[in-house]
Amino acid sequence: MIEIKNLTKIYKLNKKQMKESKTTDTLKTAVDNLSLTARPGEIYGLLGPNGAGKTTTLRCISTIIKPTRGEIFVSGHEVKREPEKVREKIGFLTGDIKLDPQFSVDYMFNFFGRLHHIQEDKLAARKEELFTYFGIKDFSHKKIKELSTGMAQKAAIAVCLVHDPEIIIFDEPTNGLDVITARSVTDYLKKLKAEGKLVIISTHVMSEAEKICDRIGVIIDGQKVAEGTLGQILHDTNAEDLEDAFFELYRHQKGGK
Numbered sequence: 001m002i003e004i005k006n007l008t009k010i011y012k013l014n015k016k017q018m019k020e021s022k023t024t025d026t027l028k029t030a031v032d033n034l035s036l037t038a039r040p041g042e043i044y045g046l047l048g049p050n051g052a053g054k055t056t057t058l059r060c061i062s063t064i065i066k067p068t069r070g071e072i073f074v075s076g077h078e079v080k081r082e083p084e085k086v087r088e089k090i091g092f093l094t095g096d097i098k099l100d101p102q103f104s105v106d107y108m109f110n111f112f113g114r115l116h117h118i119q120e121d122k123l124a125a126r127k128e129e130l131f132t133y134f135g136i137k138d139f140s141h142k143k144i145k146e147l148s149t150g151m152a153q154k155a156a157i158a159v160c161l162v163h164d165p166e167i168i169i170f171d172e173p174t175n176g177l178d179v180i181t182a183r184s185v186t187d188y189l190k191k192l193k194a195e196g197k198l199v200i201i202s203t204h205v206m207s208e209a210e211k212i213c214d215r216i217g218v219i220i221d222g223q224k225v226a227e228g229t230l231g232q233i234l235h236d237t238n239a240e241d242l243e244d245a246f247f248e249l250y251r252h253q254k255g256g257k
């Protein structure tokens with residue numbers, strides 16, 4: 001289970017960031033008092049526009065960055081107090097973390113497997129399963145830098161699942177993938193859910209959220225503005241589809257502008 005209680009993350013901006021954001025403020029509140037609970041056996045989708053705070057939230061859960069305020073419990077372990085315990089439980093995929101381009105997929109998989117202290121026979125079985133599912137065998141000997149976007153994404157997914165984590169955290173899992181590759185990824189997420197795992201993803205793709213998420217949390221300006229099943233969100237916003245619901249929530253959040 002993931003329990004986020006009143007998470008706030010404030011970044012300190014350097015001069016370059018202030019210039020880029022055209023602001024004189026030295027602080028940026030990326031996530032603003034956000035609470036949510038995601039449970040085993042569900043795919044929870046954080047849906048929001050660019051800059052809404054989705055990646056920041058997932059990075060806080062994954063112990064990559066520290067919350068400014070609030071608490072996050074992952075399988076009962078608080079991220080600031082027990083980050084190692086949290087890391088054992090999760091597999092985290094994000095566009096920012098690149099596999100070392102000089103090494104082969106095979107090498108990286110073994111390397112991360114050993115980091116997680118997986119026995120050699122179990123590691124081999126895990127590799128067989130994941131490499132077969134994602135069609136990695138044909139290019140497992142290639143260096144990461146020689147792979148296409150789709151191949152590299154599949155490799156990154158296999159590596160982050162090496163230790164068979166009970167919680168899977170994927171930041172925009174199908175970003176940049178063609179429909180066939182994207183489908184294999186979303187099908188695998190459904191398989192993980194069917195095994196009773198908790199999957200939490202971020203996305204700005206409405207159709208993806210509609211199709212695969214059991215519950216959706218809509219996040220705008222760092223705040224959770226709606227949460228529920230697709231049916232509940234459509235009901236609450238009186239909308240016909242998620243895109244309409246999203247625009248209604250967005251308009252409301254921005255003060256009807």
Ligand SMILES: Nc1ncnc2c1ncn2[C@@H]1O[C@H](COP(=O)(O)OP(=O)(O)OP(=O)(O)O)[C@@H](O)[C@H]1O
Pocket residue numbers: 011012013017028029030048049050051052053054055056057204
């Ligand atoms: N390291 C950082 N330093 C300063 N500001 C940051 C940093 N990382 C993110 N931000 C800012 O925090 C806000 C939220 O960013 P975040 O990446 O969490 O949003 P997001 O919802 O994942 O967006 P996207 O869909 O574009 O990836 C944005 O305004 C962003 O510019």
